[in-house]
Amino acid sequence: MPPAQRHPTMTDVAERAGVSPSTVSRTLRGLPTVSPEVRARVEQAARELNFAVSRQAASLVTGRTGVVAVLVPTLTSWFMGSALSSLGPLLRAADMQLSVYVIPDLAERASFFKHLPARRNADALLVFSFDLTDEESARLDDLGMPVVYVSQHVEGRPSVYVDDVAGACEGTRYLLNLGHRRIAFMTTVGASGFTFSSHERLLGYRQALTEAGIPPDDDLVVSAQAQDRRATVEAVGKLLSLREPPTALFAEHDELAVSAISTLRRTRIEVPGRMSVLGFDDQPLAEWSDLSTVAQLPSTMGHVAGELALKLINDADADHKRHIILPTQVIPRATTAPPPDPQQEQTGSGTDPRDGHARGDRTSSVS
Structure with missing residues (x-):
């Protein structure tokens, strides 16, 4: 039986090319500190020996793992899916791997921050959409790697x-x-x-009302449990039970807006004839539902966050306090219109804001 064939090592490549193992490492990692002639010799030797650098071996030489870790609260949301779908290809193009830590509940969250599994297992950490305590932020500061906060701004x-x-x-x-x-x-x-985005969006809503000289009314702010249709029904019912119901509803995100529209239409409240509805995010669901919304682009956010992480890994002089703010945009669609005219509401006649036609007798005579 023939002896087991030994896999070539970096030392074997170095001997064949007539250079040191560290020069082989720098060459095969694409660093610019190697002359073209030496690079050609090393690459030729590596091809002849069918040698490939393992990430573990490269880590021993460089102190890097070739991995970017991501900390997320869920993988089931549209936002996370869009952001990670653009982050992955960016990292692969940079010869980096993506490692994802999902901590959906308090028990797993406590375990993560106690053990910090990303330590020594990644070169940077992207933290998506978490309201962190001061203690948790301090723990991440102690990782000794760049930590980029995504979909939230953290001072410093x-x-x-x-x-x-x-x-x-x-x-x-x-x-x-x-x-x-x-x-x-x-x-x-x-x-x-x-909850970070939730608080900020409510603050923006109140700020705009105040700027317009309209005192914010706490009775007009309602909450619905995530993924709970009955809670949405109850929240809409609370608004419709007010002495002066609203003529417009701004929902924190698109899924909540679509659920509210469904509830309104089941109670024969026309959208936008009697109540306009606006969402936030511009998920595919919004376009399918012809929902007016405030659009953001999580795919762009994931890509930009990845670029920032790579810069912080590779550039010792990079700004470790940099904030990148991406734009939002109002997208008007079919669920918003001017409010109904109170007199028309009482008489049942006038112009329907959806189609511009009279609601009353639509026949006419020619004199």
Whole structure:
């Protein structure tokens, strides 16, 4: 039986090329500190020996793992799927791997911050949409690697995010400019990891009302449990039971907006004839539903966050406090319109804001 064939090592390549093992390492990792002639000799020797650098071996030489870790509260949301789908190809193009840590509940969260499994297993960590305590932030600071915060801004630390306050302001101003003065806001409770954006969007809504000289009314702010249709029904019912119901509803995200529209239409409330509805995010669901919304691009956010992480890994002089703010944009569609005219509501006649036709007798005579 022939003896087992030994796999070639970096030392074997170095001997064949007539250079040191460290020169082989620098060459095969593409570093610019190797002359073209030496690079050609090393690459030729590696091809002849059918040699490939393992990440473990490279880590011993460089102190790097070739891995970027991601900390997320869930993998089931549209936002996370879009962000990670653009981050993965970017890292692969840079010869980096992606490692994902999902901590959907308090028990797994406590375990992660106790043991910090990303330590020594990654070159950078991207933290998506978490409200971290001061103690948790301090633990991440002790990792000894770049930590980039995504979809949130953290003072003194690299962050990539949309300005949720500004986006919600834009959305509320859009409804104000249509003529609405009674504008409700629906928030989500129980959405793990996303409370940061929730607080910021509510703040932007209130800020826009205040700027318009309209005192915020707490009765117009309702909450619905995430993934709970009955909670949405109850929240809409609370708004419709007010002495003066709203003429517009701004939902914290698109899924909540679509659920509210379904509830309104089941109760024979026309959208947008009697109530306009605006979402936030611009998920595919929004386009399918013809939902007016405030759009953000998580795919761009994931890509930009990945670029920032790579820069922090590879450039010792990079700004470790840099904040990158991405834009939002109001997308008007079919679920928003000017509020109904109170007199027309009482008489049942006038113009229907959806089609511009009279609601009353549509026949005419020619004299």
